[in-house]
Amino acid sequence: MDAKRREYVSIFIIALLILLISGCANYGKLRVESRNVNIASTKLSTEYSEKMTIDKLVNNWQDYDIYYSGYRSDRATGIMFDPKEDDLRLLGDWWEKIDSKESLDFVLSWINFPRFYFEIIPLYRMIGPGEKVYGYMYTPFTHVTFKQVDEKSMYVYYLDWTGGDAEDFQ
Numbered sequence: 389m390d391a392k393r394r395e396y397v398s399i400f401i402i403a404l405l406i407l408l409i410s411g412c413a414n415y416g417k418l419r420v421e422s423r424n425v426n427i428a429s430t431k432l433s434t435e436y437s438e439k440m441t442i443d444k445l446v447n448n449w450q451d452y453d454i455y456y457s458g459y460r461s462d463r464a465t466g467i468m469f470d471p472k473e474d475d476l477r478l479l480g481d482w483w484e485k486i487d488s489k490e491s492l493d494f495v496l497s498w499i500n501f502p503r504f505y506f507e508i509i510p511l512y513r514m515i516g517p518g519e520k521v522y523g524y525m526y527t528p529f530t531h532v533t534f535k536q537v538d539e540k541s542m543y544v545y546y547l548d549w550t551g552g553d554a555e556d557f558q
Contacts, residue, residue, distance in 0.1 A: 461494060
């Protein structure tokens with residue numbers, strides 16, 4: 389009877405693992421693309437200069453649909469850059485569109501405002517299923533949840549300093 393029970397337990401564990409792995413398959417992931425550092429004052433490889441940086445994104449801001457998360461622009465928690473030239477889209481209910489360079493600079497100044505608990509704010513590549521790059525995110529957060537909606541869209545959840553729901557800020 390023990391051998392039969394072990395067989396059932398083994399099958400159950402394998403089925404559970406398959407279920408867990410398949411349940412996470414449609415979520416995106418963040419990979420650090422670059423960090424907001426002064427390149428002139430650091431010894432970085434030439435590989436770094438080939439990567440996307442927040443300065444490159446800001447200088448080419450018109451090539452992106454840009455959104456910020458936060459209940460006001462002076463309390464932004466992250467900026468999302470969705471390239472206009474690709475057919476992939478980043479969606480989110482609590483993300484506000486940035487329509488001007490001045491607005492982008494203002495939101496960036498808030499995120500870059502010196503805080504004792506953040507040393508360097510990274511720029512992340514937002515990667516979906518199939519290792520497709522959906523865009524970039526500039527945020528001090530190390531964990532962002534985004535999930536595939538369809539073949540060409542990822543839903544990005546709200547970034548919140550407090551850990552509460554976005555509805556708390558209405």
